[in-house]
Amino acid sequence: xxxxxxxxxxxxxxxxxxxxxxxxxxxxxxxxxxxxxxxxxxxxxxxxxxxxxxxxxxxxxxxxxxxxxxxxxxxxxxxxxxxxxxxxxxxxxxxxxxxxxxxxxxxxxxxxxxxxxxxxxxxxxxxxxxxxxxxxxxxxxxxxxxxxxxxxxxxxxxxxxxxxxxxxxxxxxxxxxxxxxxxxxxxxxxxxxxxxxxxxxxxxxxxxxxxxxxxxxxxxxxxxxxxxxxxxxxxxxxxxxxxxxxxxxxxxxxxxxxxxxxxxxxxxxxxxxxxxxxxxxxxxxxxxxxxxxxxxxxxxxxxxxxxxxxxxxxxxxxxxxxxxxxxxxxxxxxxxxxxxxxxxxxxxxxxxxxxxxxxxxxxxxxxxxxxxxxxxxxxxxxxxxxxxxxxxxxxxxxxxxxxxxxxxxxxxxxxxxxxxxxxxxxxxxxxxxxxxxxxxxxxxxxxxxxxxxxx
Amino acid sequence: xxxxxxxxxxxxxxxxxxxxxxxxxxxxxxxxxxxxxxxxxxxxxxxxxxxxxxxxxxxxxxxxxxxxxxxxxxxxxxxxxxxxxxxxxxxxxxxxxxxxxxxxxxxxxxxxxxxxxxxxxxxxxxxxxxxxxxxxxxxxxxxxxxxxxxxxxxxxxxxxxxxxxxxxxxxxxxxxxxxxxxxxxx
Numbered sequence: 001x002x003x004x005x006x007x008x009x010x011x012x013x014x015x016x017x018x019x020x021x022x023x024x025x026x027x028x029x030x031x032x033x034x035x036x037x038x039x040x041x042x043x044x045x046x047x048x049x050x051x052x053x054x055x056x057x058x059x060x061x062x063x064x065x066x067x068x069x070x071x072x073x074x075x076x077x078x079x080x081x082x083x084x085x086x087x088x089x090x091x092x093x094x095x096x097x098x099x100x101x102x103x104x105x106x107x108x109x110x111x112x113x114x115x116x117x118x119x120x121x122x123x124x125x126x127x128x129x130x131x132x133x134x135x136x137x138x139x140x141x142x143x144x145x146x147x148x149x150x151x152x153x154x155x156x157x158x159x160x161x162x163x164x165x166x167x168x169x170x171x172x173x174x175x176x177x178x179x180x181x182x183x184x185x186x187x188x189x190x191x192x193x194x195x196x197x198x199x200x201x202x203x204x205x206x207x208x209x210x211x212x213x214x215x216x217x218x219x220x221x222x223x224x225x226x227x228x229x230x231x232x233x234x235x236x237x238x239x240x241x242x243x244x245x246x247x248x249x250x251x252x253x254x255x256x257x258x259x260x261x262x263x264x265x266x267x268x269x270x271x272x273x274x275x276x277x278x279x280x281x282x283x284x285x286x287x288x289x290x291x292x293x294x295x296x297x298x299x300x301x302x303x304x305x306x307x308x309x310x311x312x313x314x315x316x317x318x319x320x321x322x323x324x325x326x327x328x329x330x331x332x333x334x335x336x337x338x339x340x341x342x343x344x345x346x347x348x349x350x351x352x353x354x355x356x357x358x359x360x361x362x363x364x365x366x367x368x369x370x371x372x373x374x375x376x377x378x379x380x381x382x383x384x385x386x387x388x389x390x391x392x393x394x395x396x397x398x399x400x401x402x403x404x405x406x407x408x409x410x411x412x413x414x415x416x417x418x419x420x421x422x423x424x425x426x427x428x429x430x431x432x433x434x435x436x437x438x439x440x441x442x443x444x445x446x447x448x449x450x451x452x453x454x455x
Numbered sequence: 456x457x458x459x460x461x462x463x464x465x466x467x468x469x470x471x472x473x474x475x476x477x478x479x480x481x482x483x484x485x486x487x488x489x490x491x492x493x494x495x496x497x498x499x500x501x502x503x504x505x506x507x508x509x510x511x512x513x514x515x516x517x518x519x520x521x522x523x524x525x526x527x528x529x530x531x532x533x534x535x536x537x538x539x540x541x542x543x544x545x546x547x548x549x550x551x552x553x554x555x556x557x558x559x560x561x562x563x564x565x566x567x568x569x570x571x572x573x574x575x576x577x578x579x580x581x582x583x584x585x586x587x588x589x590x591x592x593x594x595x596x597x598x599x600x601x602x603x604x605x606x607x608x609x610x611x612x613x614x615x616x617x618x619x620x621x622x623x624x625x626x627x628x629x630x631x632x633x634x635x636x637x638x639x640x641x
Contacts, residue, residue, distance in 0.1 A: 039484070043480075060463045060466040079457070079459035132621035225578070243596070287462060
């Protein structure tokens with residue numbers, strides 16, 4: 001389904017769509033305030049962008065350095081070329097631990113790999129422990145935003161859901177009350193879990209450690225109580241030096257939610273005594289994207305979600321309308337690389353206003369890449385109706401006589417023909433657009449008349 | 456061919472020109488770090504309190520289960536011995552020392568040196584961090600320089616209590632981890 005079709009569903013509830021739009025804009029404004037408090041903000045963005053540039057240009061060496069140092073620290077490193085292999089590695093570790101129930105904190109990579117359905121098919125229960133993720137998991141939905149997974153829901157919906165799933169009082173919509181119910185429910189799961197899965201925000205080649213950021217503390221609750229920690233990391237999450245963390249951590253939370261830092265920033269260098277850490281390095285299309293010169297730097301993304309919060313289309317169409325793991329502007333330049341056909345409408349879900357590029361903490365030229373993808377997609381799937389109409393228009397514009405005649409014709413036709421005929425399927429530009437009211441006469445006529453009057 | 460080799464070869468075959476890794480400047484900010492630190496902790500929904508206030512809070516609240524790992528504050532610990540972090544599910548207060556704080560965001564650095572179990576700062580209902588006043592750096596850059604030669608197995612910046620806004624963007628303190636953070640500057 002195309003993005004515009006899918007967003008029609010979201011827009012049906014106008015009141016909710018308005019709330020979604022305004023709430024995300026409020027987060028964008030918080031980001032502005034937070035970034036303005038840092039005098040060297042622009043300098044940090046440039047630094048972060050060039051550090052990631054270096055990472056992408058030297059990825060093989062840095063991966064080897066990271067692997068060697070992590071292994072030295074006692075972390076078991078695995079490599080997965082695609083989603084399937086990643087999922088199998090996770091399953092094998094779980095089987096070895098005879099683990100039937102696993103707790104998982106937020107990881108966009110495991111969403112991308114569809115790990116949950118895979119594990120469930122193999123008889124393992126996955127419990128998402130981030131509150132927003134647990135909510136959407138109860139609803140059998142994917143997250144609709146990478147930082148705010150349940151931003152498409154209202155507290156009324158969550159209250160009803162928790163009443164069914166967690167036996168909370170019917171009609172109690174108090175966010176504190178609902179959060180405490182989830183706390184009690186998940187505390188029990190944390191205490192029982194033998195294995196915990198997390199994502200990775202940054203992997204540091206120099207020291208072989210990796211960093212996980214949360215506000216809820218759910219990643220830490222999971223891994224510190226479990227015997228085995230499985231960390232899933234895309235190969236582009238590397239940074240060369242530990243000092244680089246200073247740059248990225250100053251940018252990440254401020255860009256994401258306007259906080260100066262997440263309340264927990266955990267650095268895992270080795271397992272706790274008697275425990276294990278497994279780290280899976282995942283490619284799954286990243287090396288292909290690395291080979292696409294125009295789109296390479298989309299791999300700099302640190303998943304802050306700022307481009308979503310600022311995007312006039314995302315705010316007004318919701319995360320689900322993108323139908324890809326990473327929605328919004330950044331998702332629209334990452335996803336076509338994974339499946340050009342499936343995601344062919346995403347680069348068109350943009351006004352190309354460039355706001356995404358302006359807020360991106362690693363300076364990805366998102367709107368330019370959206371435009372580039374449009375060229376690729378049009379080349380791959382030409383729209384014959386549009387090409388024909390453009391050729392026709394070009395012929396008309398080239399000849400003054402043809403232009404004049406068509407003008408007279410159109411002024412009459414548009415006024416008098418029924419809409420069903422004007423907005424026919426052949427008029428590809430008529431979808432979602434309305435023609436302006438037609439003037440009485442052409443500009444040429446108007447000009448000739450008025451010039452005569454003045455003389 | 457192993458996936459490891461396959462991934463590495465795919466990257467090598469692209470023969471990308473290596474770009475230069477930039478040097479990170481010092482970013483010296485002329486700020487009052489202690490005042491900024493306090494403001495940051497409060498913005499993160501933590502509290503900065505005096506040692507006297509800590510003691511009166513503990514005695515007034517009548518907590519039964521307290522663990523004190525601080526070298527800077529004297530207070531008796533309830534538990535005689537812990538063998539496993541799971542036993543701490545009912546822990547009400549944990550007091551630990553912070554190594555240093557960061558002015559710009561209130562983050563406090565601790566490592567596995569400060570706690571016998573990594574779960575402690577998270578599983579406890581209330582967390583107290585004791586921090587020497589003169590150990591506050593302005594920004595994260597200085598924080599990483601300061602810890603560059605440390606050899607921890609687990610390092611952690613804590614900047615506030617556990618929190619979430621996943622229900623309609625309403626801020627709730629006390630998601631899965633500690634429901635409050637009190638910082639005592641000594």
